[in-house]
Amino acid sequence: MPEKLVASFSRFRRSHEFWLLIVILVLCASLGLASSQFLTVQNLFDLLTSYAFVGILALGLLVVLIAGGIDISFTATASVAQYVALAVANAYGANWAGVFAIAIGIGGALGAVNAILIQKLRIPSIIVSVATLNVFYGLLIFFTGGKYIYSLPDWFATGIFWFEFEWGKDTSYGVNLQILALAVCFLVTWLLLNRTNIGRQIYAMGGNADAARRLGFHIFGLNMLVYCYMGVMAGIASLVQAQLAQSVAPTVLVGKELDVVAAVVLGGASLMGGVGTVLGTFLGLALLAILQNGLILLGVSSYWSPFFVGLVILISVSATAWSQRERRTRRARP
Amino acid sequence: MSEAPVMTLRGRMARLAGSGTIATLALLLFALWAVFAIAIGDRFFSVNTLQSMAFQMPELGILSLAMMLALLSGGLNLSIIATANLAGLTIAFVLTRYIPGSEGITWVGVQVLAIAAGFAVAALVGLVNGFVIAYLGVSPILATLGTMTLCKGLAIGLTHGNVISGFPEPIVFIGNGTVFGVPFALIVLALCALPVAIMLNATPFGAKVYMIGSNEKATRYSGIDTRAILLKLYVLSSLLAGVAAVVMLARFNSANAAYGESYLLVTILAAVLGGVDPFGGFGKVGGLMLALIILQVISSAFNLLNLSQFLTLAIWGGILIAVAAVPHLRGRAER
Numbered sequence: 166m167p168e169k170l171v172a173s174f175s176r177f178r179r180s181h182e183f184w185l186l187i188v189i190l191v192l193c194a195s196l197g198l199a200s201s202q203f204l205t206v207q208n209l210f211d212l213l214t215s216y217a218f219v220g221i222l223a224l225g226l227l228v229v230l231i232a233g234g235i236d237i238s239f240t241a242t243a244s245v246a247q248y249v250a251l252a253v254a255n256a257y258g259a260n261w262a263g264v265f266a267i268a269i270g271i272g273g274a275l276g277a278v279n280a281i282l283i284q285k286l287r288i289p290s291i292i293v294s295v296a297t298l299n300v301f302y303g304l305l306i307f308f309t310g311g312k313y314i315y316s317l318p319d320w321f322a323t324g325i326f327w328f329e330f331e332w333g334k335d336t337s338y339g340v341n342l343q344i345l346a347l348a349v350c351f352l353v354t355w356l357l358l359n360r361t362n363i364g365r366q367i368y369a370m371g372g373n374a375d376a377a378r379r380l381g382f383h384i385f386g387l388n389m390l391v392y393c394y395m396g397v398m399a400g401i402a403s404l405v406q407a408q409l410a411q412s413v414a415p416t417v418l419v420g421k422e423l424d425v426v427a428a429v430v431l432g433g434a435s436l437m438g439g440v441g442t443v444l445g446t447f448l449g450l451a452l453l454a455i456l457q458n459g460l461i462l463l464g465v466s467s468y469w470s471p472f473f474v475g476l477v478i479l480i481s482v483s484a485t486a487w488s489q490r491e492r493r494t495r496r497a498r499p
Numbered sequence: 500m501s502e503a504p505v506m507t508l509r510g511r512m513a514r515l516a517g518s519g520t521i522a523t524l525a526l527l528l529f530a531l532w533a534v535f536a537i538a539i540g541d542r543f544f545s546v547n548t549l550q551s552m553a554f555q556m557p558e559l560g561i562l563s564l565a566m567m568l569a570l571l572s573g574g575l576n577l578s579i580i581a582t583a584n585l586a587g588l589t590i591a592f593v594l595t596r597y598i599p600g601s602e603g604i605t606w607v608g609v610q611v612l613a614i615a616a617g618f619a620v621a622a623l624v625g626l627v628n629g630f631v632i633a634y635l636g637v638s639p640i641l642a643t644l645g646t647m648t649l650c651k652g653l654a655i656g657l658t659h660g661n662v663i664s665g666f667p668e669p670i671v672f673i674g675n676g677t678v679f680g681v682p683f684a685l686i687v688l689a690l691c692a693l694p695v696a697i698m699l700n701a702t703p704f705g706a707k708v709y710m711i712g713s714n715e716k717a718t719r720y721s722g723i724d725t726r727a728i729l730l731k732l733y734v735l736s737s738l739l740a741g742v743a744a745v746v747m748l749a750r751f752n753s754a755n756a757a758y759g760e761s762y763l764l765v766t767i768l769a770a771v772l773g774g775v776d777p778f779g780g781f782g783k784v785g786g787l788m789l790a791l792i793i794l795q796v797i798s799s800a801f802n803l804l805n806l807s808q809f810l811t812l813a814i815w816g817g818i819l820i821a822v823a824a825v826p827h828l829r830g831r832a833e834r
Contacts, residue, residue: 237764286824289778292771295764296816296823303813311809420760423577423644430641437638468659472652479631479645486637 181433181485185448188481192455200462208458210338216454217343218406219421220447223428224354225398227446230429231358232391233371233438234290236279237422239399241301244418246271247403248309251413254318264321268400275301276396280389302419314413324408346405350398355443357394367391372439427478428453433485452477520774523825524789527818531793535800542803550682552799554675557684558747559762559769560791561691565739566766567787568695572732573712573779574632574639579740580763581650582624584756587744588654590617591663591754598667610669618741624650625737629730654756664753674749684746691742696784708732712779765815769794772819793818 177183197204222239229236250267253259259267275297282293329339340348358364370377370387378384407413432449434441456477460470535543542548562579569576593613601609624646631642676683699705707728710718719725748754767777773790775782794815801811 282820282824286820287827288820288823291767291777292819292823295767295771296819298764299768299812299816299819303809303811303816306809307807307813423647426640427644427648430644436640466656466659469652469656471648472656475645475647475649475652478648479627479642482637482641482645483631483635486631486635490636 182442182445182448184484185432185445185452189448189452189455192452192459196455196459196462200459203459203462206338208462210344212454212458213347214341214343214409216450217347218402218409219425219428219453220347220450221350221398221402221405222425223432223446223450224350224443225395225402226425226429227432227434227441227443228354228358228367228391229290229395230434230436231371231439231441232367232388233374234283234388234391235436236276236290236294236392236395237426238275238279238294238298238301239395239425240418240420240422241298241305242272242275242396242399243403243406244415245275245301245305246400247407247413247418248305248314248415250400250404251314251317251321251407254321255314255316258318260320264404265401268404269397270400272396272398272400272403273393274396276393276399277389279396280385280392283392284385284388298419298422305415309415311416313415317407317411317413321408322411342408343405346401350401351443351447358443363387363390368439370438374438424453427474431478431481452481520822520825521783521786521789523822524773524786524793527822528789528793528796531796531800535796539800539803543800546680548799548803550677550680552795553682553685554750555798556791556795557682557688558743558750558759559765559794560688560788561739561743561746562759562762563766563769563773563787563791564691564695564784565736565743567770567773567775567782567784568708568732568736568739569639569643570767570770570775570777571699571712571779571782572708572729573715574729574733575643575767576628576733576736577640577643577763578624578628578647578650579736579743579766580759581647581654582621582737582740583744583747584754584758585624585650585654586617586621586741587748587754587758588658588663588756589620590614590744591666591748594666594670595663606667610667614745617744618738621737621741621744622734624740625734626730628737629733632733633726633729651756658756660756662753662755664751666748666752670745670749671752672749674746674751684750687742687746691739692784692788695739699784704728704731709780712776712781714780765794768815768819772822 193204202208222243225239226236246268249271250259250264253267254264279290279293279297282288282297283290324342325345326339326341327345356364358367366377366382366387367390369380370382370384374384403418406418410417428450429441429446430436430449431452432441432445432447434445453474456474457470460473461467465473562583565579566576590613593609593616597609597613598606628639628643628646631637631645632639672683673687674684678686699708707718707723707725710723711725711728715725744754747758751758769790770782770787771777772793773782773787775787797814797818798808798811801808801814
C-alpha cells in the first residue's frame with residue numbers, strides 16, 4: 166500500500182495541480198502574515214459565498230472543455246434561467262424545488278440547443294456559442310425590456326442557513342445557499358468525471374473524437390449530456406447569484422464569461438480537450454479568489470485588482486508552457 | 500468504419516468553400532436589401548441613412564480586421580479591445596496634457612506625438628502577445644486573455660475608470676468629418692483593409708500566415724520561421740487595434756478603459772460570418788467586409804423600424820448559425 170501511495174504522490178508532484186497548490190499555499194501564508202483578517206473563518210465563508218457563482222459555472226465549463234468543446238453562451242443561459250424562474254415564482258408562487266426545477270430545466274434546454282446545432286449542423290462549438298450567446302441574450306432583453314426584478318419572494322430573499330454555529334460573541338456562521346450549491350456541484354461533477362463510465366467516455370472523446378467514434382461511443386448522446394450539464398450548472402449558478410444580489414438584473418451577467426474561462430484554464434484544463442480535473446478547477450478558482458481578496462485586505466485600491474489578476478494569468482500560463490517545453494526537450498535529448 | 504474519411508473530406512470541402520461563402524453572403528445582402536426596401540421604403544436609401552451607416556461601420560470593421568489576422572493563423576486575439584482602450588487613453592493623456600497652451604508647429608507636433616505614443620503602446624502589447632504565443636508556446640486564447648485583463652487593469656488602475664475628453668479639431672475630424680460626403684473614418688477603414696488584403700493575398704508573408712493556419716507544424720518543418728511570422732502577425736493585429744483606438748476616441752471625443760467591450764465577441768462573429776475559418780488557414784478580407792455591411796444593414800434597418808438593438812443582436816447570432824450551416828447542408832443536398 167505505501168508503495169502505491171508513494172507512486173501516486175510522485176505522479177501528483179509532477180502535475181499542474183501540485184504547482185498551483187504550492188503557489189496558493191505560499192500566497193495564503195504571506196497574506197496570513199500580512200493581514201490578520203485573511204486566515205479567519207469569516208473570510209473563508211465570505212470568499213466561498215461570493216465565488217460560488219463563478220465556481221459553479223467553471224465546473225460546467227470544465228466538463229465541456231474536457232469533452233473537446235467550448236461554450237461561452239452560459240452567461241446568457243444563466244440570465245434567461247434566472248429571469249424566468251424568479252418571474253414565475255413572483256407571478257404564480259413557487260418553492261425552492263420549483264425555482265430550481267425551472268432554472269435547471271431552462272438551462273438544460275438551452276444547452277440542448279447548443280448541442281443540436283453543434284452536432285447536427287456540424288458547426289464548431291466556438292461559433293455556435295458566440296451566436297447563441299447573442300441570440301439568448303438579445304431575445305431576453307427584447308422580451309423583458311431589460312427591466313430588473315427587485316422584489317423577490319420572501320423565502321427566496323431570506324435564503325437558507327444550515328448548521329448554524331456561534332463564533333466568538335455575536336457572530337454566527339452557517340452553510341448558506343451559495344456554499345451548499347457550490348459543494349453539491351463540486352461533488353456531483355467529481356463523481357461524474359471520476360466515478361462513472363460516462364466520465365471516462367467524456368475524457369476519451371475529448372482526447373480523440375475519431376477514436377472514440379470508432380470504438381462505438383454514442384458521440385451525439387455524450388455531447389448532448391455535456392452541453393446540457395453546462396446549461397444545468399448555469400441554471401443553478403444563476404439562482405445562487407440572484408439570491409446573493411437580492412435582485413434579478415438581466416444585463417449584468419453577460420460579459421463575465423471570460424472570468425470563468427480564466428478560472429478553468431488556470432486550473433490546467435486544456436482547450437484542446439481531454440485534459441482537466443475538478444481539483445485543478447478548484448485550485449484555479451481559489452487562486453483568483455485569494456488573489457483578489459488578498460489585494461483588498463492589503464489595502465491595494467480595487468482599481469488595480471484586474472491588473473494583478475492579468476499579471477498572474479500571464480505568468481502562470483507562460484510558466485506552464487515553458488515547463489512543458491523543457492520537459493519535451495529533456496525527453497528528446499536523453 | 501467508412502464514416503471517418505468521408506467526414507474529413509466533407510470538412511475539407513467545407514473549408515474550401517471560402518468562395519462559396521462570398522456568394523452566399525452577396526445573396527444574403529441582396530435579399531436583406533430587397534426585404535428592407537419593401538419594409539422601409541425610400542428612407543432606407545436616403546443619404547442620411549447611408550452616411551450614418553458609413554459612420555458606424557469603421558470601428559467594428561478595423562477591430563474585426565485585427566481579430567481576423569489572429570484567426571487566420573489559427574489563433575485568437577481577445578486583447579484587441581483592451582489594447583485599443585489603453586492606446587486611446589495614452590493618446591488622450593498626451594493630448595489633454597500638452598495641447599492646452601501650445602500653438603503652431605508644437606500644436607501639430609503634439610497631435611502627431613500623441614498618436615505615435617498610442618501606436619507604441621499598441622505595438623508593445625502586440626510584442627508581448629507575439630512573444631508569449633510564438634516563443635513560449637502558450638495557446639493564443641490564454642495569452643491574450645492574460646494581456647486583455649492586464650491592459651484593462653492598467654487602464655482602470657491609472658484612470659480609476661474616469662473618462663478623458665476634449666481633443667483638438669483635427670483629431671475630432673478623424674471620427675466625425677467627411678471628405679466629399681464620405682466619412683473620413685470609412686476612408687481610414689479602407690486604408691486598413693486594402694493593405695491587409697494585399698499583404699494576405701500577394702506577399703510571401705500572407706501566404707505563410709495561411710500556411711501556419713492550415714498546419715503550423717508542417718510549415719515549420721518546411722523551413723519557415725513560424726515564430727517570427729507569428730510575432731509580426733500579433734504586432735500587426737495590435738497596431739490595427741491602435742488605429743481603431745484613434746477612430747474610437749475621435750468619434751466619442753473621449754477615451755475610457757471600458758469603451759466598446761461588447762464589440763469583442765461581435766468581431767469574432769463578423770469574421771466567422773465573413774468566411775474566416777475559426778481554426779485558421781482560410782478567409783478573405785472581402786468576405787469580412789461583406790459580413791460587416793450585412794451586420795450594419797440589419798442594425799440600421801432595425802433602427803429605422805424602431806426595433807430594439809437587442810433584437811438586432813439576436814438576429815446577428817441567428818444569421819451566423821445559418822451561414823455557418825450552409826456548407827454542411829449543401830454537402831448533404833449534393834449527396
